[in-house]
Amino acid sequence: MSRPSRTAPRRSALTRSALGRTAVAIAHTLTAAALSGCAATVALEPAADATDPACAEVIVRLPDTVGDAPRRETDAQATGAWGDPAAVLLRCGVEPYGPTTLPCYNVNGVDWIRDDADDPTFVFTTYGRTPAVEVIVDSDAASGTSALVDLTTAVSAIPQQEICLDADDVLDSGL
Template sequence: MHSLARAASAAVLVCASTLSLTACSGTVGMTPAPDSNDPACAAVTVRLPDVIGELDKRETTAQATGAWGDPAAILLHCGVEPIGPTTMPCFTVNGVDWVRDDSESPVFRFTTYGRTPAVEVVIDNREASGSALLDLSPAVSVIDQTRSCLNPEDVTG
């Protein structure tokens, strides 16, 4: 009976070790943005949604970041350098202006326009639904907007 208890104890130890390793492997390795320590980024981070579409939020290794999906299909960095005027598409989602860089399609990079610090969201459209910016805009909107997107008609008259 003593050896049976020892075998059961060993099995529990192996299971516990496996679970702890599995939990650690779920963390997404990320690098913080240059201004990730800005207090506005903390305000964004605490408001990030637990789910985007059908993708669950995951733990990350860097301050002011977020990741959703397994593998991660949506990555967020708060504290990136704000972008200036650009010819890239700029549009508003739930009161937040976003500039879209589609140079790496089907992976799209969206950066807030007119907010400091800026927030960048990278979305792999092969894995993520189209609701990411809708779901993230309420969290990002806590950063004050100082400039807005312009339509081509605003510039050309």
């Protein structure tokens, strides 16, 4: 009768151990890939006053979705992006508007100056809040009004110091 080989079980144990380590490495890789998502980070430039503490209050309140577009990671402080490709971009800490002839709209208690010079891209900037928040909307991919409504809670973290008066407000007030 022959004696069982001691090396066979040992090889089997080593093989199982190596397979186990490989399986764990694959699982970690798949988990990291799933957590990072398929979409790349959106590259943005931070605004001049992005380090203002009020911007931090805005950023922590940003919604997970704007319209139907999911939030994406950005590479700049005090920024946000939604959609793939990104259809809505936000930057906190931009220069506040002074007097302007651009149209001003109140959306859910937040005044926005709209600059549509780059049609079909609209740039909305808060009015009467310092620092100001800029929202860029690709009108071919998203609704500007819907985006502003979805961002109201976050932007309202910065107190309003002034309100804008558009031509209709001036006419209605009798001025």
